[in-house]
Structures are given as C-alpha cells and as structure tokens.
Amino acid sequence: MMLRALLHYFLIGGLLFSAKVVYETRSTDGPELTVRVPARASAAEVEKAVREAILINEARRYAWDRRDPVVFSHLVRNMRFIEPDTTDDDATLYKRALGMGMHEHDPIVRARLLYRAGEALAFVPEDRIPTREELEAHRVEHADRFQREGRVRFQQVFLSRSRRGDSLPADARELRAQLDELGDAPPTGLGDPLPGLRQELLATPSKLRTRFGPELADAVAEAVVGVWRGPASSVYGLHFIKVLDKEPARLPPLEAIGAEVRADLLRDVRAELRKERMAALRDAYTVHIERVP
Numbered sequence: 298m299m300l301r302a303l304l305h306y307f308l309i310g311g312l313l314f315s316a317k318v319v320y321e322t323r324s325t326d327g328p329e330l331t332v333r334v335p336a337r338a339s340a341a342e343v344e345k346a347v348r349e350a351i352l353i354n355e356a357r358r359y360a361w362d363r364r365d366p367v368v369f370s371h372l373v374r375n376m377r378f379i380e381p382d383t384t385d386d387d388a389t390l391y392k393r394a395l396g397m398g399m400h401e402h403d404p405i406v407r408a409r410l411l412y413r414a415g416e417a418l419a420f421v422p423e424d425r426i427p428t429r430e431e432l433e434a435h436r437v438e439h440a441d442r443f444q445r446e447g448r449v450r451f452q453q454v455f456l457s458r459s460r461r462g463d464s465l466p467a468d469a470r471e472l473r474a475q476l477d478e479l480g481d482a483p484p485t486g487l488g489d490p491l492p493g494l495r496q497e498l499l500a501t502p503s504k505l506r507t508r509f510g511p512e513l514a515d516a517v518a519e520a521v522v523g524v525w526r527g528p529a530s531s532v533y534g535l536h537f538i539k540v541l542d543k544e545p546a547r548l549p550p551l552e553a554i555g556a557e558v559r560a561d562l563l564r565d566v567r568a569e570l571r572k573e574r575m576a577a578l579r580d581a582y583t584v585h586i587e588r589v590p
Contacts, residue, residue: 327581330354336588343586351578352414353407362400367409372399418574419567427562433551435562440548442561446501447546449517451538453496454488458534461489469528469535476525476537484537491533497541509536 332350334343362368369391376390376399377383383390400406427435436443454472461468475487484496506514509531516529520540527537551558 327583328354329583329585331585331587333587333589336590338588347584347586348575348579349411351575351582351584352418353410355578356410356414361410361413362406363395365409365413368400368406371403371405371409375399375403415571418571421563421566421570425566425570427559427566429551432555432558432562435565436548436551436554436558439561443554443558444546444548446503448499448501448544449505449540450497450499450542450544451517451520451540452484453494453498453539454484454537455491455494455533456528456535457489457491461534465535472537473525473527476539479525481523488537489534494533509533513538 330347330350332343332347334346338346356362369387372394373387373390376394380390385393394400454476456465456468456472458465472487476484500517502514502518505517513529513531513536516526516536517538517540520526520538522540522542525537525539528535529538530536
C-alpha cells in the first residue's frame with residue numbers, strides 16, 4: 298500500500314500538551330500491523346482497536362514512550378513501588394523500567410500515548426486558523442449554538458408552605474382575590490418573605506426552572522403581560538406572578554462573542570482534521586486482524 302499524502306502529524310521538539318505537524322510525502326509501502334481482538338468483537342470494536350493500535354505504533358515510532366515526561370514520572374513511581382528500598386536515582390530507575398519493557402504494557406502509558414496522538418492529529422496548522430469572515434459565517438450558520446435566551450421581567454407574590462401549613466390553599470384563594478383588585482398597583486405588603494427572593498425579577502426560563510422548578514418557569518413563560526397568574530407551585534410554596542415585559546432571544550454580534558465562536562469553530566476544525574488524518578493513517582497501514590478466544 299502506498300502512502301499518498303500527509304502521513305504523520307506527531308510532536309517534535311518535546312512539546313507536552315500541544316502538537317506540531319510533520320507532513321511527509323512518501324513513496325514507500327506503509328507499515329504492517331497485526332491487531333488482536335476478541336473472537337466475538339463487533340465491527341465497531343475491531344475498528345476502534347485498529348485505530349488505537351495504529352496511533353500507539355506511531356507514538357512508539359517517535360519514541361514518545363521513552364521520552365514523554367508523564368511516562369517518565371509514572372514509570373519511576375512504578376519502580377519505586379516495586380523496589381521501595383532502592384537508592385538509585387530517577388534516571389537509573391527509568392532506564393531499568395524500559396529494560397523490563399514496562400512501557401510497552403502499562404495501561405497509563407498507553408492512555409498517555411493515545412492522548413498525545415489524538416492531540417497531534419487535531420493540531421490546527423496556520424492555514425486552517427479561522428479568519429474573521431469565517432467566524433462570522435459560523436456564528437450565523439450555527440446561531441442556535443450562540444443564541445442567548447430571552448428574559449422575562451415579572452413581579453411575584455409568594456406564600457410559604459412551611460409558614461402557612463394547612464391554611465395555604467385558603468390563603469392562596471384570598472390572595473388571588475386581592476391581586477385581581479390591584480390593577481396596575483404594586484403588590485406591596487402582600488405575601489411572605491423568602492430569603493434572596495425579590496418581588497421583581499429579571500430571569501431566563503432556564504434559570505427559573507433550575508431555581509424554582511418547571512411549574513413556575515412554565516407559568517412565567519406562558520403568562521400574558523400585565524395579568525396576574527397563579528398560583529404556581531415550587532419547592533418553597535406558591536407563587537403568583539405578573540409579567541411586566543419580555544425580552545426575545547437574541548444572537549449577539551461577533552464583537553461580543555468572538556472568543557466563544559472561535560473556540561466552537563476550532564472544535565469543529567479539530568474534529569475534521571482528526572478524522573481526515575486518522576483516515577490517511579488508516580489507509581497507509583496494512584492491518585491484519587487476528588481474532589483470539
């Protein structure tokens with residue numbers, strides 16, 4: 298099998314958590330790899346095992362398992378656990394761990410190598426960094442990701458379940474009659490206090506749902522402006538609400554959410570690059586599947 302285009306994208310210069318990309322155009326046959334999987338492994342499980350085996354193989358070709366500082370620290374800790382009385386320094390213990398082949402089978406080392414390979418595959422080269430025009434297009438195309446919830450400004454009068462006890466239903470009926478007679482006047486002096494609860498609030502439906510539960514949030518969302526509605530129940534008691542005005546959902550301009558849009562678009566770019574590069578690596582390898590009991 299021929300390597301047709303970019304093959305390897307792995308770290309150079311000893312960087313730990315970011316990757317630089319090495320593009321290599323080769324005209325030689327790619328590596329061969331035998332991947333062992335359980336006899337009853339599904340197609341998806343086989344493909345996952347193949348992808349991981351390729352990435353581990355690439356990482357070892359670049360000797361990350363021998364040079365990575367996280368791997369170094371982990372293997373040294375392993376050796377000090379195995380040899381608690383040793384007086385050897387870290388470098389000596391690390392060399393001994395490599396000599397024992399510990400780096401080839403340790404699950405933490407494996408996870409670390411897969412992480413570094415994944416970061417390398419997702420590295421974004423300079424020519425894929427999004428421009429302002431691309432950010433604006435992404436903001437508009439994926440407006441649902443950046444849209445801000447509408448907000449509702451409303452008054453409320455609260456009756457405490459713990460304070461009112463069995464008289465709560467009757468008190469609620471009496472309060473409702475009083476509210477119907479108020480007209481546009483504020484409900485001053487009515488209801489019970491609730492620590493942290495103001496008589497007039499400006500909130501999004503999701504915040505109301507989180508704090509008070511779905512019944513009150515739905516009542517606020519469905520209320521007609523200027524009309525008392527209720528009672529609506531919450532974990533605290535009963536609420537009567539009057540919506541004063543509603544702010545519609547909005548999509549902020551790029552100037553206000555540029556960093557958020559950039560991060561979101563880069564996530565998409567990284568996912569695309571990771572998929573493209575993994576496919577190139579997968580195509581470059583000759584893989585033999587061996588099913589084992």
